[in-house]
Amino acid sequence: MLPYFTKHYGNPASRNHYFGWVADEAVEIAREQISALIHASEKEIYFTSGATESNNLALRGVTEMYRNQGNHIVTVVSEHKAVLDTCVDLEQHGCEVTYLSVDRTGLVDPEKVRRAITDKTILVSIMHVNNEIGVIQPIAEIGAICHEQEVLFHVDAAQSAGKLPIDVQKMQIDLLSVSAHKLYGPKGIGALYIRRKQPRVQIKPQITGGGHQKGIRSGTLPVPLIAGLGEACKIAAAEMETEAGRILALRNKLHAGLSAEIPNLVLNGHPCKRLPGNLNLSFAGAEGESLIMGMPDIAVSTGSACTSSVIAPSYVLKALGRTDDQAYSAIRFGIGRFNTDEEIDITIATVVKTVHRLQKLKRK
Numbered sequence: 001m002l003p004y005f006t007k008h009y010g011n012p013a014s015r016n017h018y019f020g021w022v023a024d025e026a027v028e029i030a031r032e033q034i035s036a037l038i039h040a041s042e043k044e045i046y047f048t049s050g051a052t053e054s055n056n057l058a059l060r061g062v063t064e065m066y067r068n069q070g071n072h073i074v075t076v077v078s079e080h081k082a083v084l085d086t087c088v089d090l091e092q093h094g095c096e097v098t099y100l101s102v103d104r105t106g107l108v109d110p111e112k113v114r115r116a117i118t119d120k121t122i123l124v125s126i127m128h129v130n131n132e133i134g135v136i137q138p139i140a141e142i143g144a145i146c147h148e149q150e151v152l153f154h155v156d157a158a159q160s161a162g163k164l165p166i167d168v169q170k171m172q173i174d175l176l177s178v179s180a181h182k183l184y185g186p187k188g189i190g191a192l193y194i195r196r197k198q199p200r201v202q203i204k205p206q207i208t209g210g211g212h213q214k215g216i217r218s219g220t221l222p223v224p225l226i227a228g229l230g231e232a233c234k235i236a237a238a239e240m241e242t243e244a245g246r247i248l249a250l251r252n253k254l255h256a257g258l259s260a261e262i263p264n265l266v267l268n269g270h271p272c273k274r275l276p277g278n279l280n281l282s283f284a285g286a287e288g289e290s291l292i293m294g295m296p297d298i299a300v301s302t303g304s305a306c307t308s309s310v311i312a313p314s315y316v317l318k319a320l321g322r323t324d325d326q327a328y329s330a331i332r333f334g335i336g337r338f339n340t341d342e343e344i345d346i347t348i349a350t351v352v353k354t355v356h357r358l359q360k361l362k363r364k
Ligand SMILES: *Cc1c(COP(=O)(O)O)cnc(C)c1O
Pocket: 049, 050, 051, 052, 053, 080, 082, 127, 129, 130, 131, 156, 157, 158, 159, 178, 179, 180, 181, 182, 188, 189, 190
């Protein structure tokens, strides 16, 4: 990223001089790196400020463009707020939205998606991996249903891109949101994949201006951030398989270590259909916020970072049928590329000590 902040300062939209060409080349390399990660063509990649914007562009852009064909969207109750709040807003502008429920493990049933589709449906939007509980939705099955029913399929892949294999052809995905900072890239940059053929997806631009990116998303491209996103995708593609195995081993060790010392641990989300780096647990008799305050050396969260300003039980955990108490006692452990075996040992010891102390206080 660094040379593009200073040495190669050109604007990729400057077509008439060398500085512009150098910047444009960096952008094109990044486009190839991103498209390679998800098996798309580089012509199908559009840069945005992150997955929040990508989700907005997909939902708003499709519903505005296809308004004459219908006004119905199908999504799921446990989606990220960037999808849910956008849907609520679209409902105020004449759209109808079906919010499908999930089972006790957090999974949506593809047959439910099929039954929800009507002749007014234009879009199905379902996330690949949930950001709180890590469950992996059956995207390929849902994609097949959407294409059979001739309904567009958007996937929020902020949590899965670079962690799990994604193939937009095999999974029959029409639009896909990516965020750089979820795969070790810089914050403030993301991408939206928009299918170019079979079918050719059309989008009503939400940010208009200089006609950048074929008019779909105007604004000067942030070349250093784009170079960072591209490089992050390249590294992820190369490391994904070995990294997933290593992270899964760390998670299993953490889960086993905590289960051995803490009775009545509840795992939130499906036991195996989940992202290797996600472990979401409810600790009976120990409130999540107190637990976090009691172990300042461990960086964990209750719900998601995106909604942690709100003191309310997680709507995702409530959707699994958890009680308020169970939802308030939930902690999300995220294990990533740079975590070590030793850190898992320290985490087990610290969590066990803190939970025991809080449970004892509560019994008094
Ligand atoms: C983080 C996240 C987003 C938002 O991404 P930003 O790039 O931070 O805007 C959207 N969806 C999911 C599932 C996420 O995890």
